Amino acid sequence: MKKVDVFILSGFLGSGKTTLLRQLLQEEKEHGRNVGVIMNEAGETAVDSEVLPNEVPLAELLNGCVCCTIQGQLEEQLEEMISSYTLDAIYIETTGIAHPIEVLDGCITPSLSERITVRSIITVVNSKLLLELDSLSNRAQKLFLEQIRHGDLLLLNKEDLLTEDEKANTLMKVQMLNEGAKTILTTQARVPLSYILTQTRSRTASHEPTHMHHHLHIETFAYHEDSAYNGAKLEDFLKSLPQSVYRVKGYVRLQGNDKLYSLQYAYGTPLLMPVELQAKPSLVFIGENLQPQILEQGLNSAI
Ligand SMILES: Nc1nc2c(ncn2[C@@H]2O[C@H](COP(=O)(O)OP(=O)(O)OP(=O)(O)O)[C@@H](O)[C@H]2O)c(=O)[nH]1
Structure with missing residues (x-):
């Protein structure tokens, strides 16, 4: 059976994850691909999912952060989604307070390892906030930086709010935090789907499992x-x-x-x-x- 590609959308509260997701879904539709969405929101009611197209298979993980309280439910939702639909990809939008590695952890389980491939963690960065980090609590600052450190692709979003000097400063900061990641400046999280889909990872053939x-x-x-x-x-x-x-x-x-x-x-x-x-x-x-x-x-x- 073909494995389903999974993309984890990470990034601090309000950075532009839902903005990104909506565009990706639009483009996926134009390309005739079938994709599902898992949305995690810390609150009891779904807010972001309201804005998604009705035809997209959607699972919601509410009232808890996927990385700490409802990790098991993520596995269940993934299992259910891949069993119920034939999908090319699944996008997981995490809460802004999720640690991406914990979310990744929720996807890598014995039963899922044969059926999905986590292609990448895409971290949407509120570039303006990165330059004003002192305004956040110490813990929030730490999480903000962790989300950058663990992204495979970093979208330095809200470019429109930055001066030329600030853009250079932002790029330098994130490269110091995560020099291996691909990094691009974006406004309204605009990035071509083709760029997301060409994120590849090397595989080892030497040891099958x-x-x-x-x-x-x-x-x-x-x-x-x-x-x-x-x-x-x-x-x-x-x-x-x-x-x-x-x-x-x-x-x-x-x-x-x-x-x-x-x-x-x-x-x-x-x-x-x-x-x-x-x-x-x-x-x-x-x-x-x-x-x-x-x-x-x-x-x-x-x-
Ligand atoms: N100025 C500016 N605003 C943006 C940009 N991208 C997104 N926004 C706005 O930022 C706000 C938050 O965007 P969302 O896409 O909801 O952010 P999110 O990361 O999903 O937010 P949470 O779900 O709360 O974590 C919205 O009002 C967007 O319209 C951008 O590039 N520039």
Whole structure:
């Protein structure tokens, strides 16, 4: 089955994400492509989705930020959307307070890894605000900069509000924050769809189940194993992982019973919990410089 391309639209509150989305949807329609939208809004009611064309398959994640409270729902919505429609692409518009990597994390799950490809994180930057960052709280400043750091494509939006000197200053600032990203100045987030769609990422053919997100600076490694693990050995292996492995998640079987366990690992702490689910045992590792062979050896030694 053809994988569906997923684009994550990130950027601080009011930067121009919905403005961008509306144009992309218009152009997608003109090209006869079928696309779906997942919109996350922190409030209880959908505001931005009201402005989208009716014919576009739409899922809304309301009343919570996709990166912290409703990550599981994102997975469900993606699953449902790709099962119900034949789509060329899905756009996820995050809340302005979402950390893009957390949203990416919600998309990279064992079951989705075979069915979608996260093509890029597009961060829409309110260029004017970048030059006036002091007006934000420390936490907001930090998030604003994180969204820039983790974008593969940076749209330096609201160019119309900048002087020539400010434009040069903005470009210099973002290049220092994220020198690997493609960067363009925009007004009303105008960027050709062809530019978005040509965002490619390199793949490694050497290890079949590995999904490399070079352009995201993040790699993932999906691993399927039906054998039951020794719980203590598995925990020891997880605790020994290098800091560059940010996250491990999925389902495993443990020796001594026939239950399925959910495995969650973040920041050095593993958590194994029995679950009442009919899921295929599989794990996804997310991090930088992942070494699949070493991970595989470690996992095998815990069986
Ligand atoms: N001056 C100017 N205004 C813009 C530009 N792009 C978008 N806007 C305006 O900025 C406001 C916010 O745009 P949205 O597209 O709703 O921003 P958003 O990122 O979706 O906002 P949230 O959903 O609140 O995070 C709207 O009033 C837009 O019309 C631009 O390039 N220049």
